[in-house]
Amino acid sequence: MSQSKPKLWTKNFISISLSNFFVFFSFYILLVTLPTFALDELHTSASKAGLMTTIFLLSAIITRPIAGQWLERAGNKKVLLTAVILFTGAAVFYFIPSTITGFLIIRLLHGIGFGMATTAMGGIVAEIIPGSRRGEGMGYFVLSTNMAMVLGPFVGLMTIQLWGSQILFILAGVVALGSLLAALSVKHSKPEENNEIEVLSSFSIKGLFEASAVPISIVGSFMAIVYSALLSFISIYASEIHVESVSSLFFVVYAIVLLISRPFTGKWLDAYGPNVITYPCIVLFGIGLFILSQSSEAFTFLLSAGIIGLGWGTLFPTFQTIAIQDAEPRKRGLATATFLSIYDTGMALGSFVVGIIAAKMDYSSLYFLFSFYVLIGAVLYYFLHTKKKRAFVKVEAEFQQSKAQEL
Structure with a gap:
C-alpha cells in the first residue's frame, strides 16, 4: 500500500x-x-x-x-x-x-x-x-x-x-x-521560548544574514535586475512598438501561464531537484526576452509574456525554495529574510541602472541585450549552487563511506 x-x-x-x-x-x-x-x-x-x-x-x-x-x-x-x-x-x-x-x-x-x-x-x-x-x-x-x-x-x-x-x-x-x-x-505551533528581552540582548550584526542563503540570493538578485526592467518599462515599450492597446494584458498572460504550469513545475522540483527546473527556465526566460525584443505586433508581445511567465515565474519560487532548504530548520525565517533582502536590492539597483541604460538606447535593444544577460545567470547558478552542492555531496558521501568502513 x-x-x-x-x-x-x-x-x-x-x-x-x-x-x-x-x-x-x-x-x-x-x-x-x-x-x-x-x-x-x-x-x-x-x-x-x-x-x-x-x-x-x-x-x-x-x-x-x-x-x-x-x-x-x-x-x-x-x-x-x-x-x-x-x-x-x-x-x-x-x-x-x-x-x-x-x-x-x-x-x-x-x-x-x-x-x-x-x-x-x-x-x-x-x-x-x-x-x-x-x-x-x-x-x-x-x-x-x-x-x-x-x-x-x-x-x-x-x-x-x-x-x-x-x-x-x-x-x-x-x-x-x-x-x-x-x-x-x-x-x-512553534514554541516561543525566548522573551523580547532575550531577543534584544542576543541581537547581533552577524546574525542579520543566513550565510547558506547568500549564494542563491545573489543569483536571484542578478536575475531580478532584468525583471525590474519589465516591471518599470514594459508599458513604455508597448507604446514604442504600437501595441499599447494590449500592454495591460502582459502580466495577465504572465499570470495565466503561471497558474497553468504551477501544479507541474512545483512537483518536478520536489521530485527531481532544482537543476532540472532551473537551467531550462533560464533558457526560457532568455527566449521570452528575445521574442519581446523583436516584437512588432500584439501576438508576439503576449507570446513573450507567456514564455517569460513560465521562465522567470518558475525561477523565483525555485530560488526561494533553495534558500530555505539549504538553511537549518530554525534559520528558515532568517534565510527568507536574507533571500528577499538581496533580491529586492537587485530590484532597486535594476530600476536605477536600467533607467540610465534606457536613456542611451531603445527598449528593443535593451531587452535584446537582456536575453543574453540572463544566460550568464546560468553560469552564475552553476558556480554558486550546482558546483558547490556537488562538492558537498561528494564530501558527505566520502564521510559516510569512511564511517561505514570503521564499523
Whole structure:
C-alpha cells in the first residue's frame, strides 16, 4: 500500500497565502498610483514623487534582516501579527498628511511593516509546508504574490481614475485589513521560548544574514535586475512598438501561464531537484526576452509574456525554495529574510541602472541585450549552487563511506 502524500492545503497554508496576497495587493494598488497622485494632487516634482517608491522599498530592505533575526528568536506568530498590524495601521494613515514630507514618513512606516510582514510570512510558510512538497508549496505561495501583481495595478489605476485618491486610500486600507484578518487565523505551533528581552540582548550584526542563503540570493538578485526592467518599462515599450492597446494584458498572460504550469513545475522540483527546473527556465526566460525584443505586433508581445511567465515565474519560487532548504530548520525565517533582502536590492539597483541604460538606447535593444544577460545567470547558478552542492555531496558521501568502513 503506497503512503499518501502529506497534506499541503491546510487551513494554515491557505490563511498565510491569503494574508500574503492581501499585503501584496495593497502594495501594488499604491505602487502604481502614488507617484501620479504626488504629481497631480500634491504638485511636487517627479524626483520627489519617485521617492514614494524608493523610501518604501529601502525601508523594507533594511528592515528584513532585523525581522529575520527577530523571527528566529521571538517566534513567527508574534512577528507576523506585529508586522501586519503596523502595515495595516500605516495604510490607514494615508488620509492624514497633506504634504509630500508627511506622505514620505507614512511610506517609511509602511515599508517597515511590509518588510517585516513578508519576512514573517516566508518563514511561517517554510515551516508549514511538508518537506517533501516544499517546491510545490512555495510555488503556490509565490503565486499569491503573482496574482496580486496582476490585480493590484489594474484595480489601483481604475480606482484613482474613476473615484479619486480618497477612495483609493480606503481600498488600500480595507485590503490591508484583510491581510490582518487572515493572519489572525494562522495557528503556529512553534514554541516561543525566548522573551523580547532575550531577543534584544542576543541581537547581533552577524546574525542579520543566513550565510547558506547568500549564494542563491545573489543569483536571484542578478536575475531580478532584468525583471525590474519589465516591471518599470514594459508599458513604455508597448507604446514604442504600437501595441499599447494590449500592454495591460502582459502580466495577465504572465499570470495565466503561471497558474497553468504551477501544479507541474512545483512537483518536478520536489521530485527531481532544482537543476532540472532551473537551467531550462533560464533558457526560457532568455527566449521570452528575445521574442519581446523583436516584437512588432500584439501576438508576439503576449507570446513573450507567456514564455517569460513560465521562465522567470518558475525561477523565483525555485530560488526561494533553495534558500530555505539549504538553511537549518530554525534559520528558515532568517534565510527568507536574507533571500528577499538581496533580491529586492537587485530590484532597486535594476530600476536605477536600467533607467540610465534606457536613456542611451531603445527598449528593443535593451531587452535584446537582456536575453543574453540572463544566460550568464546560468553560469552564475552553476558556480554558486550546482558546483558547490556537488562538492558537498561528494564530501558527505566520502564521510559516510569512511564511517561505514570503521564499523
